Amino acid sequence: MSQIHVSTTINGDEAEFLCDADETLLDVLRDRLGLTGSKEGCGTGDCGACSVTVDGRLVCSCLMLGAEADGREIGTIEGMAKGEELHPLQTKFLEHAALQCGICTPGFLVAAKSLLERNPKPTETEVRYWLAGNLCRCTGYDKIVRAVMDAAKDMRRA
């Protein structure tokens, strides 16, 4: 099977890769580009651990083909911190202990960032609905929701 050549932008940097036609973007990110921050929880769109943005829109990278990324702008968890400086959401997740095993965390962070970009002042209900496609087996969600609300508050002040 001949591979497909894809040119794309990932976290602002140009990237090129070869992939198979049936390879998902998640597999490309993890196995070809070494960007293992995006996780595979289910592979069927149910858990959100693989969340990335494509041209600014939040999607599951497990339900997108790598070949579709050609010419698009991809945003992953690796683009969230600026060098050593954590994004306010990351800081708040630590402060609120909004993670235990951590497998869901990159997905929650990418999804929450995309929410706050659209809606800097979400209600708790809005946060819960926006994050309904992100599953966490450990925290019971409460700490995550509080961390997101608190980060939003801080970011509005900044």
Add this chain to the structure above:
Amino acid sequence: MRFESPQTTKDAAALLAGAKGKGRVLAGGTDLLVQMKSGMVAPDLIVDIKRIPAMKAIKAEKGGMRIGGGVPSAEMSEHAALSKGWPGVVESADLIGSTQIQGRATLAGNLCNASPAADSVPAMVAIGAKARVVGAKKRRDVLVEKIVTGPGKTSLAKDELVESILLPKRPPRSGDAYLRFIPRTEMDIAVAGAAVSLSLDTKGVCTDARVILGAVGPRIIDAKAAAKALIGSKVDKAALKKMEEACSAVARPIDDKRGTKEFRKHVVGVLARRAAQIALKRAKGSK
């Protein structure tokens, strides 16, 4: 497997026509990729339609709105005129999956996947939506209800794909609404769904109505007796009761762990009644 992303719908149709083996259209992939991963389908050719300009546009047309086959539901919810004119259709698409799924899932994909529980299909049928079907040689406009023929089955030929879906101009004083029941509050597939579209005259008497039920039969059900119960009334309590009973009577649901037959028959009537009340309110608020 081959992957192609053509620039025009005609080229897409030509690719499908010439496919050796099975060709599949890729819109948002939220059904297709899940099916490929589980081994349910194994296409030889994938045609990504998202580089086709006509597939990516939401455009006003003769008082109606034309939605491209590649437009994700998130874009529909963000479109003010669409939400204002066809709130029932937009709220049905907004129920599909999570935020992530809505970033990709399309109306055309929801339709062509042909699941009996597809949320947007009853809502589209209720307002008389038309699909623009493009093949290698010809183009046709067909009512959305003609596309799905049974679970997982459509009337599309091998070379045909849906380029766009037209939500036609609404008559004055019209409203539509869609409601579904799921055992959770988010991220689940409908146990029953009901879409209602109705129009009023200047005195508030219902002149036209459609009641379409989802997930309570192998295909959507056009509950004609239920619609008839509304027409000629002011959509008052008595008319609503009659329409609710007509919905329960016509439903042909399955029995499974997510809902018994009796429950589904009952709840589809309740949903239709409540949807009619919302549609009525919207019709009174519209010009």
